Amino acid sequence: MNIEIRTDKNIKNSERLISYIRTSLNEKFQRHGEKITHFSVHISDENAAKGGEEDLRCMIEARPAGIKPVAVSHKATNIDAAIHGAVVRLKHSLDHIFEKKKNPRVPKPLLEAVESSI
Numbered sequence: 001m002n003i004e005i006r007t008d009k010n011i012k013n014s015e016r017l018i019s020y021i022r023t024s025l026n027e028k029f030q031r032h033g034e035k036i037t038h039f040s041v042h043i044s045d046e047n048a049a050k051g052g053e054e055d056l057r058c059m060i061e062a063r064p065a066g067i068k069p070v071a072v073s074h075k076a077t078n079i080d081a082a083i084h085g086a087v088v089r090l091k092h093s094l095d096h097i098f099e100k101k102k103n104p105r106v107p108k109p110l111l112e113a114v115e116s117s118i
Contacts, residue, residue, distance in 0.1 A: 043057070059086065
């Protein structure tokens with residue numbers, strides 16, 4: 001599982017930040033490790049020095065093997081909350097996609113055919 005981390009010019013990319021992101025992704029997606037080939041994490045400060053409510057944004061794109069890439073984003077007032085929110089959203093999205101792939105929709109039950117013959 002490859003993890004690429006990028007920040008904009010307003011956010012300092014530190015070892016603590018990198019470690020926090022890697023740990024968060026590995027914890028949440030450990031069971032899907034063989035299904036996901038790549039994570040791309042982008043962290044940005046939308047208002048730069050101006051500040052403001054929920055101006056930090058974390059966007060995560062996951063590339064599952066054999067499926068279209070999935071991207072989610074989350075805005076928050078601090079970096080940790082933005083990362084955590086995006087990881088949670090991505091987990092929900094990927095769990096949903098993997099569940100649909102494992103259990104595709106089946107045609108309607110034959111109950112309709114039985115009712116029409118009565």
